[in-house]
Amino acid sequence: MQERSHYLKIRGNCGNFSTMKVALAQISPHLGSLKKNLDIHLQTIEKAKKKNADLLIFPELSLTGYTLMDMVSEVSLIPEKDPIFKKLKAESQELSLVVGFVEEMDKGLFYNSAAFLSGGKILHVHRKVFLPTFGMFDEARFYAQGKNFHTFPTPFGKAGMMICRDFLSYGASYLLFAGGAEIIIVLSAAPGRGTAQAEAYETSQMWEIMGEAISRFSTVFLVYCNRVGFEDGKHFAGGSFIFNPAGEMIARAKYIDQDFLLYEIDMNEVREIRKKWPYKRDDKPEIILEALKRTVSKYED
Amino acid sequence: MKINEPFVEKVLTAFIxxxxxxxNFKKGIFGLSGGLDSTVCAFLVSKALKSTNTIALILPYGKSFSEDVKDAQETSRRLGLKSRTIDISPMVDAYYSRFPTKNRIEMGNKMARERMSILYDHSSREKALILGTSNKTELLLGYGTIHGDMACAINPLGDLYKTQIRQLALHLGVPDKIMKKSPSAGLWEGQTDEKELGLNYDDIDQILFLLVDKRMPKKDIIASGFKTEAIDKIIRLMKNSEFKRKLPPIPKISSRTIGHDFLYPYDWDR
Structure with missing residues (x-):
């Protein structure tokens, strides 16, 4: 175990070993059962280990299920103190993990959160900023709103995370791009709508369009992990995918069915594509920042 | 309005x-009338579950609707479902011998609730989950008996308009004879939905689709060629039947009240 985490550390520091195996766990969590969901996580981790995955990503609220409503406070976790996280942290000695959960931060504030675990530690927690509250969605009623989009170093390069609706705001992706992300990870619990097509819900296309645009114009790897299964008749659409920094879809999981997607990526492609398409070099965050301040200052109360 | 039939079939069977x-049920149970909706339900259930785990109850009132009963029996035979035909007339007649009426709607509703009662009893005896067969058109218009044919545990067909059910039925291979039947609530013989509503299903579904799915304002629907009276009638039916689609209101007295702020999903801890 030690040897492997040591290897990861070296690999992160030099750049010679730039390939990594990413696994996406397109699962169907139980609604409101931490215990059953932890079992699903541990089984999937075993599977990913056998396949020598370096990074295993779970969908939004993978430890709890999505339609929690008043269960939010009942299934919330404090990662630093929680026995479930203790187990997951131990597992992350062997492979890095991304999980979705309800986080209690400060007393009585509950967030729809995602944690990146690696080398036995929590490297970063992202708290969902864009809480969909319209039509079939009611998140702002139950969750506190996250306030930031950070990038953070990982053994594979600089990463950024978003949760579901965050990813449909291109401003959020821009912040990760400006923050130097090389890989953007999106955890999702996106229900499908529209059944005019043969293979997938019409809304699956919306996520793929965003995946293509953001990966291509940010020249980053874009990894999107969606869940499947039904909750109160809502049908989560699956179709998890990986785009390379050239904006090409290189892997996609099944639509609507459970799946386990494993794909080897070469993080060095970020460097290679940026020689050809210098969007990152030519980015002008200072100008955008100042212009945005001027725009916002004109808003009426 | 167009659905992709194989995709919808896949979604609905996965849902069941x-x-x-x-x-924690292995078996599904539903009322099979021999009409289009319950026949489509039968086809879907037979694809989702083992035939021995699929129970169709055929629940005629005496000798009425004998053609439909024959069709229902033929469907369950063809699909290899477990089926049982139970005449509801002794129970219904026993009641009406004490409280006679000539009101056809009241009688039809009573029969629908008698069927519901038998369905729930058999659900318990057989340890089978009850599948509903109400389509989106009926649910929106309130064209069903509350606590009667609208009662169920899950409703696989509830987001498909009648015209979409027809599309799906064709794909599933529902026999022509059933496809061609005039849609009927089956409250009395000779009743057809279209006659009673004074509108045909294609128009009803188009208007509902524009109102509900597209949220189109009335004036724009009129501009697209539909009659004001038809639209008004549909809106009135929707408003008047909202109570059939909700739990009954509870006056809020405490700090946490069912239906107000006691909020848990149907699939709570599932």
Whole structure:
């Protein structure tokens, strides 16, 4: 175990070993059962280990299920103190993990959160900023709103995370791009709508369009992990995918069915594509920042 | 309005399987009238579950609707379902011998609730989950008996308009004879939905689709060629039947009240 985490550390520091195996766990969590969901996580981790995955990503609220409503406070976790996280942290000695959960931060504030675990530690927690509250969605009623989009170093390069609706705001992706992300990870619990097509819900296309645009114009790897299964008749659409920094879809999981997607990526492609398409070099965050301040200052109360 | 039939079939069969699994049922049970909706339900259930785990109850009132009963029996035979035909006339007649009426709607509603009662009793005896067969058109218009044919545990067909059910039926291979039947609530013989509503289903569904799915304002629907009276009638039916689609209101007295701020999902801890 030690040897492997040591290897990861070296690999992160030099750049010679730039390939990594990413696994996406397109699962169907139980609604409101931490215990059953932890079992699903541990089984999937075993599977990913056998396949020598370096990074295993779970969908939004993978430890709890999505339609929690008043269960939010009942299934919330404090990662630093929680026995479930203790187990997951131990597992992350062997492979890095991304999980979705309800986080209690400060007393009585509950967030729809995602944690990146690696080398036995929590490297970063992202708290969902864009809480969909319209039509079939009611998140702002139950969750506190996250306030930031950070990038953070990982053994594979600089990463950024978003949760579901965050990813449909291109401003959020821009912040990760400006923050130097090389890989953007999106955890999702996106229900499908529209059944005019043969293979997938019409809304699956919306996520793929965003995946293509953001990966291509940010020249980053874009990894999107969606869940499947039904909750109160809502049908989560699956179709998890990986785009390379050239904006090409290189892997996609099944639509609507459970799946386990494993794909080897070469993080060095970020460097290679940026020689050809210098969007990152030519980015002008200072100008955008100042212009945005001027725009916002004109808003009426 | 157009659906992709194989995709919808896949979604609905997955839904039936998953819901049964979540609630620890192996068997599904439903009322089979011989009409289009319950026949489509039968076809879907037979694809989702083992035929021995699929129970169709055929519940005629005496000798009425004998053609439909024959069709229902033929469907369950063809699909290899477990089926049982139970005449509801002794129970219904026993009641009406004490409280006679000539009101056809009241009688039809009573019969629908008698069927519901038998369905729930058999659901318990057989340990089978009840599948509903109300389509989106009926649900929106309130064209069903509350606590009667509208009663169920899950409703696989509830987001498909009648015209979409027809599309799906064609794909599933529902026999021509059933496809061609005039849609009927079956409250009395000779009743057809279209006659009673004074509108045909294609128009009803188009208007509902524009109102509900597209949220189109009335004036724009009129501009697209539909009659004001038809639209008004549909809106009135929707408003007047909202009570059939909701739990009854509870006056809020405490700090946490069912239906107000006691908020848990149907699939709570499933």
């Amino acid at each position: 399987k998953e819901e049964l699994n979540k609630f």
